[in-house]
Each structure stands twice: as C-alpha cells, then as structure tokens.
Amino acid sequence: MKKIPFVTKEKVEEIVQSYPTPFHIYDEKGIRENAKAVQEAFAWNKGFKEYFAVKACPNPFLIQILHEHGAGCDCSSLTELMLSNALGIKGDDIMFSSNETPAEEYEYCAKVGGIINLDDITHIEFVEKILGKLPETMSCRYNPGGVFQMSNGIMDNPGDAKYGFTAKQLFEGYRILKEKGVKHFGLHAFLASNTVTNEYYPQLARQLFEVAVEVKERTGVELEFINLSGGVGIPYMPEQAGNDIRVIGEGVRQVYEEVLVPAGLGEVAIYTEMGRFMMGPYGALVTKAIHEKHTYKEYIGVDACAVNLMRPAMYGAYHHITVLGKEDAVCDHKYDVAGSLCENNDKFAIDRMLPEIEKGDYLVIHDTGAHGYAMGYNYNGKLKSAELLLKEDGSVQLIRRAETPQDYFATLDCFDIYGKL
Numbered sequence: 001m002k003k004i005p006f007v008t009k010e011k012v013e014e015i016v017q018s019y020p021t022p023f024h025i026y027d028e029k030g031i032r033e034n035a036k037a038v039q040e041a042f043a044w045n046k047g048f049k050e051y052f053a054v055k056a057c058p059n060p061f062l063i064q065i066l067h068e069h070g071a072g073c074d075c076s077s078l079t080e081l082m083l084s085n086a087l088g089i090k091g092d093d094i095m096f097s098s099n100e101t102p103a104e105e106y107e108y109c110a111k112v113g114g115i116i117n118l119d120d121i122t123h124i125e126f127v128e129k130i131l132g133k134l135p136e137t138m139s140c141r142y143n144p145g146g147v148f149q150m151s152n153g154i155m156d157n158p159g160d161a162k163y164g165f166t167a168k169q170l171f172e173g174y175r176i177l178k179e180k181g182v183k184h185f186g187l188h189a190f191l192a193s194n195t196v197t198n199e200y201y202p203q204l205a206r207q208l209f210e211v212a213v214e215v216k217e218r219t220g221v222e223l224e225f226i227n228l229s230g231g232v233g234i235p236y237m238p239e240q241a242g243n244d245i246r247v248i249g250e251g252v253r254q255v256y257e258e259v260l261v262p263a264g265l266g267e268v269a270i271y272t273e274m275g276r277f278m279m280g281p282y283g284a285l286v287t288k289a290i291h292e293k294h295t296y297k298e299y300i301g302v303d304a305c306a307v308n309l310m311r312p313a314m315y316g317a318y319h320h321i322t323v324l325g326k327e328d329a330v331c332d333h334k335y336d337v338a339g340s341l342c343e344n345n346d347k348f349a350i351d352r353m354l355p356e357i358e359k360g361d362y363l364v365i366h367d368t369g370a371h372g373y374a375m376g377y378n379y380n381g382k383l384k385s386a387e388l389l390l391k392e393d394g395s396v397q398l399i400r401r402a403e404t405p406q407d408y409f410a411t412l413d414c415f416d417i418y419g420k421l
C-alpha cells in the first residue's frame with residue numbers, strides 16, 4: 001500500500017514559519033480513530049484495558065488523548081510514573097512493568113497506587129521489604145523460555161530474554177504471594193516484538209490462558225487479569241499489510257471462550273500494553289534536505305540525525321520516506337539519506353530509490369510515533385527536536401519545544417559554561 005503522509009508540503013511550509021525543521025509531528029485524528037478501534041475490538045471483554053506503553057512516546061498531550069479513549073499508562077521508570085501521575089492517571093490505571101527495578105521506583109509506584117508487575121520471583125521479598133507489606137494487587141511476568149514460533153516461523157527468542165519468571169517460579173510465586181496476603185492477581189508476558197500478523201495476540205493468549213488454568217489448579221489462585229502486553233506491530237514497509245485489530249480482538253475472544261470460560265475463569269479481564277500500535281503510524285519526522293554529496297555514492301544530507309530517530313542506526317530499521325511535493329514522481333534516484341553525526345550508521349535510508357531530491361526539499365520520515373523521539377539522545381552534542389500536534393481542526397500545537405544549548409549544558413552547573421563564554 002502506498003504510504004501517504006498526514007501532512008502536505010503546503011502545511012509543512014506553513015509550519016516551518018513558526019517551528020523550523022527537524023520536528024516530530026503527530027496526527028490527532030489518526031491517534032483517536034485507532035484508539036477507538038482498539039476499544040471496540042476488545043469491547044466483548046468487560047474489564048478490558050489498554051495501558052499505553054509510555055516509553056514509546058512519553059508526551060503528556062498525546063497520552064491525554066489516549067486516556068480520553070480509555071487508556072491507562074504502562075510505566076517502566078520513575079519519570080514515567082511521575083508523568084502518569086501528573087496527568088491524573090494513577091491507581092489501577094497504572095501498570096508498572098519494569099525490570100531490575102530500583103527501590104525508590106517501587107516506592108513511588110506504591111505511593112500512586114499503581115499495579116506492580118513483578119519481573120522476578122526475588123522481587124517479592126524486595127518489594128515486601130521496601131513497602132513493609134505487599135500491595136493487595138500484584139502481577140507476575142512470565143517467560144516460557146525457548147523460542148516463540150508462529151505459522152510464518154520463529155518470531156522471537158524468549159529463552160534469551162532477561163525478562164520474567166520461569167514456569168516453575170511462576171507457580172511458586174503465586175503461592176508465596178497468596179500466603180503473604182495478596183488478594184488480586186494478574187499474569188503478563190511479552191514474547192515477540194513488532195509482530196505484523198493477526199496471529200500473535202491470539203497465540204500468546206492461548207499460552208497465557210492455559211497457564212492461568214494451571215495456576216488455578218495448582219495453587220488455587222484465580223487470576224483476575226491477563227496482560228498481553230505490547231508487541232503488536234505496524235507495517236513500516238509499504239508492501240506490508242497492517243494488522244487488523246478487530247480480527248486480533250476476535251481471535252483473542254475465541255481462545256478466551258475455548259480455554260478460560262470452561263475452566264471457570266470467564267471473569268478474567270484482558271489488558272494490553274501496546275505502544276507501537278497506538279502511536280507508531282501517527283507520528284512522522286519532518287526534515288529538510290540541506291546538502292547533496294556525490295562521491296562513491298549519492299548522498300542527501302538532512303537536518304535531522306539519529307539523535308531524532310535512532311531505529312535505522314540502531315537496528316537497521318526501515319522507515320519509509322516521502323519527498324513532499326514529489327509524492328507522485330518516479331523514484332529513479334538511488335540515495336543514502338544521511339544525518340550529521342560522526343557515525344557512519346547515521347543514515348535514515350541506504351540505497352533507497354527516491355525521486356530526485358533538491359536542496360530545500362522536505363522529507364517526511366514515516367512511522368516515528370513510537371520509539372522515535374523517545375529514544376532520542378544527545379550524542380555529538382546534538383539537540384533534540386520539537387514535537388508538534390496536528391489537531392483535528394488542522395491547527396498545529398507545540399507539545400514540546402526543541403532543546404536549546406542551555407538545556408544541553410544544564411547539568412554542567414559545576415562548570416558554568418555561560419560564565420566563561
């Protein structure tokens with residue numbers, strides 16, 4: 001399917017009058033429509049809740065939009081918990097799915113009433129020691145080991161992942177939690193990332209539902225929620241067909257009827273912690289071509305770099321690129337699209353066929369709404385960009401300003417650079 005940006009050349013030319021490139025821009029309409037579709041897909045489950053994975057896009061304005069469509073927050077750190085709390089998203093609306101968790105983060109989570117999703121059996125004692133007493137609701141993260149396989153092959157490698165309890169630890173863990181007075185229990189697993197197939201959630205659900213039945217039989221613990229976590233992917237490439245969340249929801253429902261209901265577990269709430277699926281396609285990085293270079297290859301130099309979007313440099317990830325105003329031009333030029341870091345992997349595209357690019361052209365790098373801005377860093381002293389929201393009425397709101405040198409030097413107050421300049 002042809003990837004069409006949600007901003008036009010005209011719109012970008014208008015935006016840059018106020019906010020220069022590079023910037024990340026988000027599409028309110030797309031976010032809302034998708035969030036509604038998620039709620040509808042799981043409406044069959046009374047307790048359904050999506051906990052948005054804050055790490056994917058930690059912007060309060062965007063999280064607020066999702067919250068208006070029923071989402072809570074899945075947090076993994078102190079600052080994510082703080083952000084959630086500041087939005088009034090607290091208590092059962094927070095899922096704290098962290099690992100190797102520092103004591104003060106558990107403390108803060110307990111203070112705001114979030115649900116602790118334990119990553120390891122030894123953390124039962126750790127949390128008890130910090131809080132004095134375990135919370136009434138607790139969840140455990142399961143790692144079945146081995147590989148996670150679907151009809152189209154091996155999807156991921158849980159056996160190599162640092163996360164979660166083994167099956168044996170899981171049964172033991174619930175037994176201990178029950179003994180220590182915990183009253184409400186959940187189960188969680190994240191076994192494959194960026195799955196572009198409608199099969200992943202139903203297959204994961206079957207595995208977790210079967211474990212839930214076994215937990216009940218072995219320990220008497222009746223789970224109240226099962227958290228399918230994240231991992232629902234998006235089609236980064238134009239030739240990929242995206243997931244259909246309605247098919248996914250229906251697939252989970254069928255397994256629920258088949259496995260949980262007959263076992264007397266027909267009240268279990270289904271939770272999700274999607275990040276990429278909720279936000280990925282509804283964000284884009286807009287950057288300007290500022291140089292062209294002809295050496296052993298043809299390069300287009302842009303004003304964004306891996307600091308703004310790390311996935312291509314880090315994973316060799318594909319992000320589609322549209323040259324604004326040349327949407328229908330033939331792609332008869334082969335380019336490397338490069339950022340300015342002193343790192344040869346700072347390339348948004350390698351050997352990419354694109355229309356002829358001239359200096360001053362605006363490029364839209366697609367699908368940066370999740371794990372895009374969020375993974376940003378400051379290598380080479382580069383500053384992070386602004387974030388903008390394209391609202392439903394067509395107006396644009398600044399939802400995070402660009403960093404300035406002052407921000408970059410802020411933690412150097414022991415040196416006082418501005419006093420020396």
Ligand SMILES: *Cc1c(COP(=O)(O)O)cnc(C)c1O
Binds near residue numbers: 098193
């Ligand atoms: C990263 C993460 C998510 C979100 O994953 P996506 O692939 O963005 O959906 C959810 N839960 C946990 C525990 C995570 O670490």
